[in-house]
Amino acid sequence: MDNDARKSAVKLNDRAEMLLRALVEKYIKEGQPVGSRTLSKSIELSLSPATIRNVMADLEDLGLIHAPHTSAGRIPTAQGYRLFVDRLLRVEPMESRFIDEIEQELTSEVDPDKLTATASDLLSRFTHLASVVVMPAQSEATLHQLEYLPLSGERVLVILVTENGRVQNRVIHTDKEYGAAELVEAANYFNERFSHLPLSEVKREIMREIVSDREEMNRL
DNA sequence: GGTGCTTGCTAGATTGACAG
């Protein structure tokens, strides 16, 4: 069982679950630590603040909430949010017309940048909230091709293309001026060695080669 | 005189501890 699953399997009685749900919902709504007195006024069960504090202490022991400072209320931890989403959140099924619309708009877009913008727009439209959509981290992407283009002076434009279609440009400063032929040769070597490898692995391989070359030079 | 910063005071909210 992984860590999240273990945390999500925490045993809570009905009252503790109800208090945790009320606290998370209150915190999401107001963005401020929630105290026992506030909770006692807002939830349907007539519990005194002292009783709520005892339950909150238990929830804190379980790592589901914590107090940012001594006299503040409590706020949910990442584990508290996880449990809230897995077990306490009531989600209405999405209407089929919305599902159709999402499928239609997302499957018709192939440009990664436009796809991101479309996904963000759809999410914002359906939830009536601000939304942020991000692409997977580049270290998880796979290298398709690398190109070097000589610029004026000792500068080179590096164009990196990943297999998911993302293109990144960087200008690097070199210690001397390189000709176009040298750069093509370098790019060919790089693509031959590292094409179709994850960027994180490319980085690891390069670092390993640098260390290996340094040791070889020292030995010589 | 106007503005911005610091300091001190007060009210309100929260906590843990304890007695019933």
Place this chain on the structure above:
DNA sequence: CTGTCAATCTAGCAAGCACC
């Protein structure tokens, strides 16, 4: 489980001070 109490913290406000 509840009510109470002392301690603690934050926010808001006013006063004092320095600077322009």
